[in-house]
Amino acid sequence: MFEMLAHPAVSGLLMMSIIGGLAYKAHFLDISGLIAAFVTGFTIWYTGGPAAFAIILFFFISAGVATKYKYKAKVKKNVAQEGKGKRSWVNVFGSGIIPMIFSVAMYIAAMVPDLVAAGWPFFLFGGYVGSVATTSADTLASEIGVFSKSKPRLITNLRRKVPGGTIGAVSLLGEGVAIAAGLIIGVIALGFAVLAPTWIPGLVTAENVVVSEYVLFLIPLSVLAAFIGCNIDSLLGAVLQNRFVCEICGAVTDKEFHCDYETKYVGGFKSFTNMHVNLGSSVLGATLGIILGAGLFVWILGGLFFWIAASSSN
Numbered sequence: 001m002f003e004m005l006a007h008p009a010v011s012g013l014l015m016m017s018i019i020g021g022l023a024y025k026a027h028f029l030d031i032s033g034l035i036a037a038f039v040t041g042f043t044i045w046y047t048g049g050p051a052a053f054a055i056i057l058f059f060f061i062s063a064g065v066a067t068k069y070k071y072k073a074k075v076k077k078n079v080a081q082e083g084k085g086k087r088s089w090v091n092v093f094g095s096g097i098i099p100m101i102f103s104v105a106m107y108i109a110a111m112v113p114d115l116v117a118a119g120w121p122f123f124l125f126g127g128y129v130g131s132v133a134t135t136s137a138d139t140l141a142s143e144i145g146v147f148s149k150s151k152p153r154l155i156t157n158l159r160r161k162v163p164g165g166t167i168g169a170v171s172l173l174g175e176g177v178a179i180a181a182g183l184i185i186g187v188i189a190l191g192f193a194v195l196a197p198t199w200i201p202g203l204v205t206a207e208n209v210v211v212s213e214y215v216l217f218l219i220p221l222s223v224l225a226a227f228i229g230c231n232i233d234s235l236l237g238a239v240l241q242n243r244f245v246c247e248i249c250g251a252v253t254d255k256e257f258h259c260d261y262e263t264k265y266v267g268g269f270k271s272f273t274n275m276h277v278n279l280g281s282s283v284l285g286a287t288l289g290i291i292l293g294a295g296l297f298v299w300i301l302g303g304l305f306f307w308i309a310a311s312s313s314n
Protein backbone atom coordinates (compact mmCIF):
# COMPACT_ATOMS: atom_id res chain seq x y z
CA MET A 1 0.00 0.00 0.00
CA PHE A 2 2.70 2.50 1.00
CA GLU A 3 4.85 1.40 -1.91
CA MET A 4 2.02 2.21 -4.25
CA LEU A 5 1.48 5.63 -2.64
CA ALA A 6 5.17 6.39 -2.99
CA HIS A 7 4.99 6.05 -6.75
CA PRO A 8 5.08 9.59 -8.19
CA ALA A 9 2.12 8.94 -10.48
CA VAL A 10 -0.10 7.86 -7.56
CA SER A 11 1.10 10.53 -5.12
CA GLY A 12 0.79 13.16 -7.87
CA LEU A 13 -2.79 12.24 -8.69
CA LEU A 14 -3.68 12.19 -5.01
CA MET A 15 -2.05 15.52 -4.27
CA MET A 16 -3.44 17.28 -7.31
CA SER A 17 -6.93 16.07 -6.44
CA ILE A 18 -6.65 17.61 -2.98
CA ILE A 19 -5.01 20.86 -4.11
CA GLY A 20 -7.28 21.19 -7.14
CA GLY A 21 -10.38 20.63 -5.01
CA LEU A 22 -9.29 23.24 -2.47
CA ALA A 23 -8.36 25.76 -5.19
CA TYR A 24 -11.70 25.29 -6.90
CA LYS A 25 -13.52 25.74 -3.59
CA ALA A 26 -11.53 28.91 -2.91
CA HIS A 27 -12.67 30.22 -6.32
CA PHE A 28 -9.09 30.52 -7.60
CA LEU A 29 -10.09 28.70 -10.79
CA ASP A 30 -13.02 28.00 -13.03
CA ILE A 31 -13.56 24.43 -14.28
CA SER A 32 -11.30 24.84 -17.34
CA GLY A 33 -8.62 26.36 -15.11
CA LEU A 34 -8.97 23.43 -12.71
CA ILE A 35 -8.30 20.90 -15.49
CA ALA A 36 -5.34 22.95 -16.79
CA ALA A 37 -3.91 23.24 -13.26
CA PHE A 38 -4.31 19.49 -12.77
CA VAL A 39 -2.37 18.72 -15.96
CA THR A 40 0.35 21.28 -15.18
CA GLY A 41 0.70 20.33 -11.51
CA PHE A 42 0.77 16.60 -12.15
CA THR A 43 3.33 16.89 -14.96
CA ILE A 44 5.61 19.05 -12.82
CA TRP A 45 5.31 16.73 -9.81
CA TYR A 46 6.02 13.66 -11.94
CA THR A 47 8.90 15.06 -14.02
CA GLY A 48 10.40 17.83 -11.88
CA GLY A 49 9.96 16.29 -8.43
CA PRO A 50 8.96 17.80 -5.07
CA ALA A 51 11.19 20.92 -5.18
CA ALA A 52 9.93 22.06 -8.58
CA PHE A 53 6.40 21.27 -7.46
CA ALA A 54 6.73 23.26 -4.22
CA ILE A 55 7.93 26.27 -6.23
CA ILE A 56 5.01 26.26 -8.67
CA LEU A 57 2.67 25.66 -5.72
CA PHE A 58 3.97 28.84 -4.10
CA PHE A 59 3.16 30.72 -7.31
CA PHE A 60 -0.26 29.17 -7.55
CA ILE A 61 -1.33 29.89 -3.97
CA SER A 62 0.21 33.37 -3.74
CA ALA A 63 -1.26 34.42 -7.09
CA GLY A 64 -4.69 33.14 -6.03
CA VAL A 65 -4.55 34.95 -2.70
CA ALA A 66 -3.14 38.18 -4.19
CA THR A 67 -5.83 38.22 -6.88
CA LYS A 68 -8.55 37.88 -4.22
CA TYR A 69 -6.87 40.47 -2.00
CA LYS A 70 -9.08 43.59 -1.94
CA TYR A 71 -10.80 42.40 -5.08
CA LYS A 72 -13.64 44.91 -4.76
CA ALA A 73 -11.22 47.81 -4.48
CA LYS A 74 -9.49 46.56 -7.64
CA VAL A 75 -12.82 46.43 -9.47
CA LYS A 76 -13.35 50.08 -8.50
CA LYS A 77 -9.89 50.94 -9.82
CA ASN A 78 -10.62 48.98 -13.01
CA VAL A 79 -7.55 46.78 -12.47
CA ALA A 80 -9.22 43.53 -11.36
CA GLN A 81 -8.91 40.19 -13.13
CA GLU A 82 -12.05 39.37 -15.05
CA GLY A 83 -14.42 36.54 -14.08
CA LYS A 84 -14.49 37.50 -10.36
CA GLY A 85 -10.77 36.75 -10.19
CA LYS A 86 -11.19 33.10 -11.17
CA ARG A 87 -8.45 31.99 -13.54
CA SER A 88 -9.34 30.03 -16.65
CA TRP A 89 -7.23 27.54 -18.60
CA VAL A 90 -5.79 30.42 -20.66
CA ASN A 91 -4.37 32.01 -17.50
CA VAL A 92 -3.13 28.71 -16.09
CA PHE A 93 -1.35 27.58 -19.25
CA GLY A 94 -0.17 31.14 -19.87
CA SER A 95 1.83 31.02 -16.65
CA GLY A 96 2.38 27.25 -16.44
CA ILE A 97 3.36 26.10 -19.91
CA ILE A 98 6.99 27.30 -19.90
CA PRO A 99 7.73 25.86 -16.42
CA MET A 100 6.05 22.62 -17.52
CA ILE A 101 8.27 22.41 -20.62
CA PHE A 102 11.36 23.00 -18.49
CA SER A 103 10.23 20.39 -15.99
CA VAL A 104 9.88 17.78 -18.73
CA ALA A 105 13.24 18.88 -20.18
CA MET A 106 15.05 18.31 -16.86
CA TYR A 107 13.43 14.90 -16.58
CA ILE A 108 14.73 13.94 -20.02
CA ALA A 109 18.16 15.54 -19.50
CA ALA A 110 18.60 13.54 -16.29
CA MET A 111 18.39 10.32 -18.34
CA VAL A 112 21.10 11.31 -20.83
CA PRO A 113 24.57 10.72 -19.30
CA ASP A 114 26.32 13.31 -21.52
CA LEU A 115 23.84 16.03 -20.54
CA VAL A 116 24.14 15.05 -16.87
CA ALA A 117 27.94 15.27 -17.08
CA ALA A 118 27.68 18.75 -18.62
CA GLY A 119 25.39 19.93 -15.79
CA TRP A 120 22.22 20.38 -17.87
CA PRO A 121 19.69 19.03 -15.35
CA PHE A 122 20.66 21.85 -12.97
CA PHE A 123 20.84 24.51 -15.70
CA LEU A 124 17.34 23.54 -16.79
CA PHE A 125 16.22 23.68 -13.16
CA GLY A 126 17.65 27.22 -13.21
CA GLY A 127 15.50 27.91 -16.26
CA TYR A 128 12.51 26.48 -14.45
CA VAL A 129 13.10 28.66 -11.39
CA GLY A 130 13.73 31.67 -13.64
CA SER A 131 10.41 31.30 -15.43
CA VAL A 132 8.36 30.73 -12.26
CA ALA A 133 10.16 33.59 -10.49
CA THR A 134 9.40 35.93 -13.41
CA THR A 135 5.74 34.93 -13.57
CA SER A 136 5.27 35.10 -9.78
CA ALA A 137 7.00 38.48 -9.55
CA ASP A 138 4.93 39.86 -12.41
CA THR A 139 1.61 38.56 -11.07
CA LEU A 140 2.19 39.56 -7.43
CA ALA A 141 3.69 42.94 -8.38
CA SER A 142 0.65 43.79 -10.50
CA GLU A 143 -1.92 42.53 -8.00
CA ILE A 144 -0.31 44.27 -5.01
CA GLY A 145 1.49 47.14 -6.79
CA VAL A 146 -1.85 48.76 -7.70
CA PHE A 147 -2.15 49.74 -4.02
CA SER A 148 0.99 51.85 -4.22
CA LYS A 149 0.35 55.14 -2.40
CA SER A 150 2.58 57.07 -4.78
CA LYS A 151 1.58 57.19 -8.44
CA PRO A 152 3.35 54.62 -10.60
CA ARG A 153 5.66 55.64 -13.42
CA LEU A 154 5.95 54.41 -16.97
CA ILE A 155 8.85 51.99 -17.46
CA THR A 156 9.71 53.48 -20.86
CA ASN A 157 9.80 56.99 -19.41
CA LEU A 158 10.42 56.92 -15.67
CA ARG A 159 9.73 60.63 -15.25
CA ARG A 160 6.16 60.23 -16.42
CA LYS A 161 3.59 59.46 -13.74
CA VAL A 162 0.62 57.41 -14.91
CA PRO A 163 -2.65 56.16 -13.37
CA GLY A 164 -2.50 52.78 -11.57
CA GLY A 165 -3.17 49.80 -13.79
CA THR A 166 -1.58 51.43 -16.84
CA ILE A 167 0.27 48.94 -19.06
CA GLY A 168 3.98 49.22 -18.34
CA ALA A 169 3.42 51.11 -15.08
CA VAL A 170 5.97 50.40 -12.36
CA SER A 171 6.01 51.41 -8.70
CA LEU A 172 8.45 51.01 -5.84
CA LEU A 173 5.90 48.81 -4.07
CA GLY A 174 5.63 46.60 -7.15
CA GLU A 175 9.41 46.32 -7.47
CA GLY A 176 9.66 45.43 -3.78
CA VAL A 177 6.99 42.75 -4.16
CA ALA A 178 8.83 41.35 -7.21
CA ILE A 179 12.07 41.02 -5.27
CA ALA A 180 10.24 39.47 -2.30
CA ALA A 181 8.63 36.90 -4.64
CA GLY A 182 12.06 35.96 -6.01
CA LEU A 183 13.46 35.74 -2.51
CA ILE A 184 10.71 33.39 -1.28
CA ILE A 185 11.18 31.08 -4.28
CA GLY A 186 14.94 31.13 -3.69
CA VAL A 187 14.43 30.25 -0.02
CA ILE A 188 12.13 27.34 -0.95
CA ALA A 189 14.78 26.02 -3.37
CA LEU A 190 17.51 26.50 -0.78
CA GLY A 191 15.44 24.67 1.82
CA PHE A 192 15.25 21.65 -0.47
CA ALA A 193 18.95 21.95 -1.33
CA VAL A 194 19.84 21.73 2.36
CA LEU A 195 17.25 19.20 3.58
CA ALA A 196 16.68 16.98 0.53
CA PRO A 197 19.30 17.79 -2.13
CA THR A 198 18.41 14.81 -4.34
CA TRP A 199 15.01 16.42 -4.94
CA ILE A 200 16.65 19.22 -6.92
CA PRO A 201 17.60 18.02 -10.43
CA GLY A 202 21.34 17.95 -11.02
CA LEU A 203 22.30 19.13 -7.54
CA VAL A 204 23.82 15.82 -6.49
CA THR A 205 26.44 14.23 -8.75
CA ALA A 206 26.59 10.55 -9.72
CA GLU A 207 29.27 10.18 -7.02
CA ASN A 208 26.69 11.37 -4.48
CA VAL A 209 28.32 14.75 -3.86
CA VAL A 210 26.26 17.95 -3.49
CA VAL A 211 27.57 20.64 -5.85
CA SER A 212 27.97 23.41 -3.30
CA GLU A 213 28.33 26.27 -5.81
CA TYR A 214 24.92 25.39 -7.23
CA VAL A 215 23.47 25.70 -3.72
CA LEU A 216 24.93 29.21 -3.48
CA PHE A 217 23.42 30.16 -6.86
CA LEU A 218 19.82 29.45 -5.87
CA ILE A 219 18.83 32.66 -4.09
CA PRO A 220 20.65 35.16 -6.36
CA LEU A 221 19.34 33.30 -9.40
CA SER A 222 15.77 33.46 -8.20
CA VAL A 223 15.89 37.10 -7.05
CA LEU A 224 17.64 38.38 -10.19
CA ALA A 225 15.33 36.46 -12.51
CA ALA A 226 12.26 37.75 -10.64
CA PHE A 227 13.42 41.36 -10.68
CA ILE A 228 14.75 41.48 -14.24
CA GLY A 229 11.98 39.25 -15.66
CA CYS A 230 9.23 41.32 -14.08
CA ASN A 231 10.66 44.54 -15.52
CA ILE A 232 11.13 42.94 -18.94
CA ASP A 233 7.46 42.03 -18.74
CA SER A 234 6.51 45.67 -18.09
CA LEU A 235 8.82 46.79 -20.89
CA LEU A 236 7.39 44.30 -23.39
CA GLY A 237 3.91 45.35 -22.37
CA ALA A 238 4.64 49.06 -22.74
CA VAL A 239 6.20 48.63 -26.18
CA LEU A 240 4.31 45.81 -27.88
CA GLN A 241 0.99 45.15 -26.22
CA ASN A 242 -2.30 46.43 -27.62
CA ARG A 243 -3.28 49.56 -25.73
CA PHE A 244 -6.58 51.32 -25.32
CA VAL A 245 -7.12 54.67 -23.67
CA CYS A 246 -10.08 55.38 -21.41
CA GLU A 247 -11.57 58.70 -22.41
CA ILE A 248 -13.18 59.07 -18.99
CA CYS A 249 -10.20 58.68 -16.64
CA GLY A 250 -7.28 58.75 -19.09
CA ALA A 251 -5.94 55.32 -18.09
CA VAL A 252 -4.14 53.30 -20.75
CA THR A 253 -5.29 49.68 -20.45
CA ASP A 254 -5.62 46.45 -22.39
CA LYS A 255 -9.33 46.45 -21.70
CA GLU A 256 -11.87 47.38 -24.34
CA PHE A 257 -14.14 48.79 -21.64
CA HIS A 258 -13.11 51.11 -18.80
CA CYS A 259 -15.15 53.29 -16.44
CA ASP A 260 -18.22 51.64 -18.03
CA TYR A 261 -17.42 53.09 -21.47
CA GLU A 262 -15.75 51.73 -24.59
CA THR A 263 -12.06 52.63 -24.79
CA LYS A 264 -10.15 53.92 -27.81
CA TYR A 265 -7.35 51.95 -29.48
CA VAL A 266 -4.12 53.94 -29.28
CA GLY A 267 -1.22 51.67 -30.15
CA GLY A 268 0.72 48.44 -29.86
CA PHE A 269 0.17 45.34 -31.96
CA LYS A 270 -3.54 44.63 -32.00
CA SER A 271 -3.22 40.85 -31.61
CA PHE A 272 -0.47 41.14 -28.99
CA THR A 273 -2.26 40.63 -25.68
CA ASN A 274 -1.19 40.39 -22.07
CA MET A 275 -0.92 36.61 -22.49
CA HIS A 276 1.70 37.01 -25.22
CA VAL A 277 3.61 39.45 -23.05
CA ASN A 278 3.56 36.98 -20.15
CA LEU A 279 4.66 34.09 -22.34
CA GLY A 280 7.48 36.17 -23.79
CA SER A 281 8.74 37.31 -20.41
CA SER A 282 8.43 33.79 -19.03
CA VAL A 283 10.70 32.51 -21.83
CA LEU A 284 13.17 35.34 -21.20
CA GLY A 285 13.06 34.67 -17.43
CA ALA A 286 13.81 31.01 -18.15
CA THR A 287 16.73 31.92 -20.42
CA LEU A 288 18.04 34.16 -17.68
CA GLY A 289 17.65 31.30 -15.20
CA ILE A 290 19.69 28.93 -17.39
CA ILE A 291 22.47 31.51 -17.74
CA LEU A 292 22.48 32.20 -14.01
CA GLY A 293 22.26 28.48 -13.22
CA ALA A 294 25.37 27.99 -15.35
CA GLY A 295 27.09 30.54 -13.10
CA LEU A 296 27.37 33.39 -15.58
CA PHE A 297 26.46 36.05 -13.02
CA VAL A 298 29.11 38.49 -14.19
CA TRP A 299 27.34 39.01 -17.52
CA ILE A 300 23.98 39.67 -15.96
CA LEU A 301 25.21 41.95 -13.20
CA GLY A 302 27.41 43.85 -15.67
CA GLY A 303 24.51 44.25 -18.09
CA LEU A 304 22.17 45.34 -15.31
CA PHE A 305 24.71 47.90 -14.12
CA PHE A 306 25.03 49.44 -17.59
CA TRP A 307 21.27 49.43 -18.11
CA ILE A 308 20.63 51.27 -14.84
CA ALA A 309 23.51 53.67 -15.55
CA ALA A 310 22.18 54.35 -19.05
CA SER A 311 18.54 54.79 -18.03
CA SER A 312 19.32 57.11 -15.11
CA SER A 313 21.51 59.38 -17.24
CA ASN A 314 18.69 60.54 -19.51
Ligand SMILES: [Zn+2]
Pocket residue numbers: 078246247248249250251258259
Ligand atom coordinates in the same frame (compact mmCIF):
# COMPACT_ATOMS: atom_id res chain seq x y z
ZN1 LIG B 1 -11.35 54.77 -17.03
